[in-house]
Amino acid sequence: EPEVTQTPSHQVTQMGQEVILRCVPISNHLYFYWYRQILGQKVEFLVSFYNNEISEKSEIFDDQFSVERPDGSNFTLKIRSTKLEDSAMYFCASREQNINTGELFFGEGSRLTVL
Amino acid sequence: AQRVTQPEKLLSVFKGAPVELKCNYSYSGSPELFWYVQYSRQRLQLLLRHISRESIKGFTADLNKGETSFHLKKPFAQEEDSAMYYCALSSGNTGKLIFGQGTTLQVKP
Numbered sequence: 001e002p003e004v005t006q007t008p009s010h011q012v013t014q015m016g017q018e019v020i021l022r023c024v025p026i027s028n029h030l031y032f033y034w035y036r037q038i039l040g041q042k043v044e045f046l047v048s049f050y051n052n053e054i055s056e057k058s059e060i061f062d063d064q065f066s067v068e069r070p071d072g073s074n075f076t077l078k079i080r081s082t083k084l085e086d087s088a089m090y091f092c093a094s095r096e097q098n099i100n101t102g103e104l105f106f107g108e109g110s111r112l113t114v115l
Numbered sequence: 116a117q118r119v120t121q122p123e124k125l126l127s128v129f130k131g132a133p134v135e136l137k138c139n140y141s142y143s144g145s146p147e148l149f150w151y152v153q154y155s156r157q158r159l160q161l162l163l164r165h166i167s168r169e170s171i172k173g174f175t176a177d178l179n180k181g182e183t184s185f186h187l188k189k190p191f192a193q194e195e196d197s198a199m200y201y202c203a204l205s206s207g208n209t210g211k212l213i214f215g216q217g218t219t220l221q222v223k224p
Contacts, residue, residue: 004158031210042216043159043201048209056209091159095210103149104212106159 002026006092006107014115016081021110023075023092031095032075033104034067036060036088043091049075082114117142119204121215128192129223136187136218138176138202147205148185149212150176154198162187162200172196192222 005024013019025032034046047057049067064080075094079086089111093104118141128134140146150162163171165178165185176187185202199219203212 033211035214043214045211045213048211050209056207056211103161103164104210108158 004092004094004105004107006090006110008110009108010111010113012113012115013082015084019079019082019086019112021077021079021090021092021112023077023094023107024073025075025092025094026096026105027073028096029094029105030097031055032067032069033093033095034077035091035093035106037091037109038085038088046077046090079112082112084114087112087114117204117206117213119202119213119215121200121202121218123218124216125219125221127221127223130194131191134187134189134192134196134220134222136200136202136220138185138187138215140183140185140202140204142183142204142206146178146180148176148178149203149205150174150185150187151201151203151212151214152198153201159201192220194222194224196220197222 007022032049035043037043045058047061047067048055066078069075089109091109092107095104120139122137148165151159152162153159174187174189176185178185199217201217202215206213
């Protein structure tokens, strides 16, 4: 069964460093998402991406965040200058073309620790 | 404002007991609601959605628009049901999900 895959599974970085989290969505899916979950808190929406552009972003998704799909397979989340509060689990998700099916398929997550 | 509320952080029951995980929502329009589950060390996965009105692994959930609720129920809990359960609302044209805080279900032997 096809799955969303994410790398790395865990990254430790120093405050101020740039981080890129990578995701390979399911191949025939067209809608892509990033979510984050700070320890002990709820899963929060960051951004959605469709047709090679951001379709919606949350207040959390400020200028230090960016997403791109550089090669038609990978979907990346870049955090330009990490802060301590960026420490969280980051989940990638994708959805097939029919938006009415409703199901998002999630990756296993990338744990980011900012020191 | 669009919001999903799961009032219980932890629900602990004995095997064979009935289970009800509560979920309330706030949404202006026709909501699409889901339950996602996360078993230990596994990814979030869809358990069920209100539109299909199905029963998965013995779980059911009924959308009650009057009470703005979508509670998850199972008549007889099993140990393998122990997991984190998230209620979620599909919002807007992008199909993003808004999650509740999650409820940990612990089924004791």
